[in-house]
Amino acid sequence: MTSSPARWTTAELAEDSAISAAEFRTERLAVTGAWESHYQAARSKFELLFQKLSNLNPGGVTDANLTDAYGSGLGEALRYLAGPPISDDDLQVIANVDSLAPGVLKKKPEEVRKVFEVIERVIDVHRFPWIETGTNPTDQERDAALLASSVLLAAQRIATERRVEGKDGQETRVKDYLRSQGFTEVPTATITTIVKGPQPMQFCAECLLGERKADVVVRLHDTRLMAIECKVSNSATNSVKRLNNDAAVKAEYWLKMFGTSQVVPAAMLSGVFKVMNLEQAQQRGLALLWAHDLDKLGLFIESTR
DNA sequence: AAGACAATCTATCGGCACGA
DNA sequence: TCGTGCCGATAGATTGTCTT
Secondary structure, three states: OOOOOOOOOHHHHHHHHHHHHHHHHHHHHOOOOHHHHHHHHHHHHHHHHHHHOHHHOOOOOOHHHHHHHHHOOOHHHHHOOEOOOOOHHHHHHHOOOOOOOHHHHHOOHHHHHHHHHHHHHHEOOOOOOHHHHOOOOOHHHHHHHHHHHHHHHHHHHHHHHHHHHHHHHHHHHHHHHHHHOOOEEEOOOEEOOOOOOOOOOEEEEEEEEOOEEEEEEEEOOOOOEEEEEEEEEEOHHHHHHHHHHHHHHHHHHHHHHHOOOOEEEEEEEEEEOOHHHHHHHHHOOOEEEEOOOOHHHHHHHHHOO
16 A cells, blocks of 8 residues: 555645745845855956956957956856946857857957957946946946946856856755765666666655656655755746646656656745645645655655665 | 866746737 | 636756867
């Protein structure tokens, strides 16, 4: 007799989603210093860039200076001189160069030239008004440009950091919890049949289960595999994507691929989710767990003895 | 031969725009 | 106003290539 993960009632889902959203609220409002450090890091980059390119003065931007700037890892800051900033991918296409890697550009000054020609054409005149007049910036102009540019870059960095942290943080919590329950992590494996992968009292991370990657895979006591997807959503709009488009799709794939009696697809949730989406995903065979209540994971694992 | 660097691929969440 | 599809910006892993 196999044990199934709990199916939550609407009321239970509503309660947990409220707790989860409250936790998100608290975390987002907490002062972490992340903004401060990203701002400072960005500011330093632009200051260095200004220095290397003589405040973007006409004449200060030579091929040698540009190559030097790229070599110092300032290509990123360079992209952010554009209004609006150009992404790495876009710049490569628009400038029509083969590579934006510093080592490659170092040997091809003409490629650097092409890159800067693009930047020049789309440079943000709101931040760098002195470029148009061909004069030196006033101290205020220079400072305003540094401020605005640093904020622009730092904001993007924060957004990216949140994406990575949301996932990694949650995955780490799950793994730590499993360890606390006596499980041992084993190296990532490609799991083609149900007997492969983690053995009793083991789990692995980032395993390829069939043809889809699972964040954490645990061997249950009754030999089934539990595939846990870690999902962070910070808005109700995105809850449907994370749950129904990402996790439930994989759940259905695994259930079909390995059979309903062999795998237990689950999603570990934190952040903001809509109750309706939770119900839909659960309906589709996805077991729901909350990062704020990891003991439920332990209880289920125990129930498979 | 080793280590640095570059290219490629895939995954993350977030946000916009469109249509019901 | 709401639900949905699509895409953007980036990180990290892996694989490939070049230097020293």
